[in-house]
Amino acid sequence: IIANIVKTFKYIYGLRFEVQGLENFEVEGPCVIVSNHQSILDMMGLMEILPDDCVQIGKKELLYTGPVGLIMYLGGVIFINRKSTSNAKTVMSGVAQTMLDENVKVWVYPEGTRNGNGDLLPFKKGAFHLAVQAQANLFTVLYSSFTSFYNPAKKLFISGKIRVEVLQPIETKGLTAEDVADLTERCYCTMRETFFRLSGTAREPLASRHNGLLPDP
Ligand SMILES: CCCCCCCC/C=C\CCCCCCCC(=O)SCCNC(=O)CCNC(=O)[C@H](O)C(C)(C)COP(=O)(O)OP(=O)(O)OC[C@H]1O[C@@H](n2cnc3c(N)ncnc32)[C@H](O)[C@@H]1OP(=O)(O)O
Numbered sequence: 058i059i060a061n062i063v064k065t066f067k068y069i070y071g072l073r074f075e076v077q078g079l080e081n082f083e084v085e086g087p088c089v090i091v092s093n094h095q096s097i098l099d100m101m102g103l104m105e106i107l108p109d110d111c112v113q114i115g116k117k118e119l120l121y122t123g124p125v126g127l128i129m130y131l132g133g134v135i136f137i138n139r140k141s142t143s144n145a146k147t148v149m150s151g152v153a154q155t156m157l158d159e160n161v162k163v164w165v166y167p168e169g170t171r172n173g174n175g176d177l178l179p180f181k182k183g184a185f186h187l188a189v190q191a192q193a194n195l196f197t198v199l200y201s202s203f204t205s206f207y208n209p210a211k212k213l214f215i216s217g218k219i220r221v222e223v224l225q226p227i228e229t230k231g232l233t234a235e236d237v238a239d240l241t242e243r244c245y246c247t248m249r250e251t252f253f254r255l256s257g258t259a260r261e262p263l264a265s266r267h268n269g270l271l272p273d274p
């Protein structure tokens with residue numbers, strides 16, 4: 058119900074979604090889906106392609122936003138306290154079991170926050186731990202940059218097109234906690250390249266923006 062309501066908003070805002078690779082989602086069973094998160098407009102992009110039986114990880118603060126919080130709660134959103142890694146990890150490890158028991162998919166924004174600067178922030182590792190703990194497929198979804206039609210700093214919000222791509226699933230069978238850092242890094246590189254390709258922007262050198270996650274080239 059929520060998805061169908063939110064999907065009509067694109068007509069009001071004059072946005073078009075051009076989706077590729079949706080057939081990749083046609084795999085039965087639990088999985089983790091990771092995607093980039095630029096703004097609240099992503100809720101439209103999320104609902105545009107949301108598979109059945111899929112819940113999202115959200116920050117706890119969203120639970121206290123009145124009716125929207127209630128709708129998210131009823132929709133099954135898993136709330137985590139981002140300020141407490143141990144609390145978030147405890148919640149997320151319960152999620153791995155639930156995913157398997159109830160055959161659900163989990164959508165995570167691995168940047169951990171909204172980011173509209175035309176690049177991806179370094180990824181948090183929770184989503185990748187989750188996929189490995191559940192030994193579930195990992196899907197990556199990219200939305201092209203909104204900067205050409207939506208820029209709050211410049212008070213710009215015009216109609217525009219968002220290109221979306223669902224990439225081939227990555228298997229995590231046989232991977233262990235030790236492989237999570239490598240898996241995160243691989244996904245990050247692939248997703249960043251796909252993001253730039255979809256956005257039609259040039260690839261910037263990694264080391265200038267992201268210290269820490271990746272070694273200098
Ligand atoms: C009428 C219309 C009405 C409309 C109404 C519409 C309603 C709409 C309805 C429905 C739509 C709902 C839409 C919801 C959207 C929400 C969006 C958001 O809120 S985005 C923010 C929250 N999301 C996250 O933050 C991502 C998840 N975050 C993580 O997974 C993090 O990794 C987290 C919180 C678990 C920890 O974050 P750390 O900041 O501490 O950083 P780290 O590097 O990831 O972890 C630190 C260490 O802990 C280990 N670690 C992390 N997770 C682990 C785990 N599960 N098990 C073991 N170790 C783990 C890591 O390996 C790392 O250790 P080593 O550096 O490798 O040594």
Ligand SMILES: CCCCCCCC/C=C\CCCCCCCC(=O)OC[C@@H](O)COP(=O)(O)O
Nearest residue numbers: 063066096097098100101116119125169170171
């Ligand atoms: C200005 C244009 C606004 C148009 C909005 C059209 C689409 C609206 C669709 C549904 C409205 C309710 C959705 C509520 C869910 C909010 C999810 C969200 O984006 O939370 C912020 C969180 O991820 C990251 O938080 P921070 O960036 O760390 O703080």
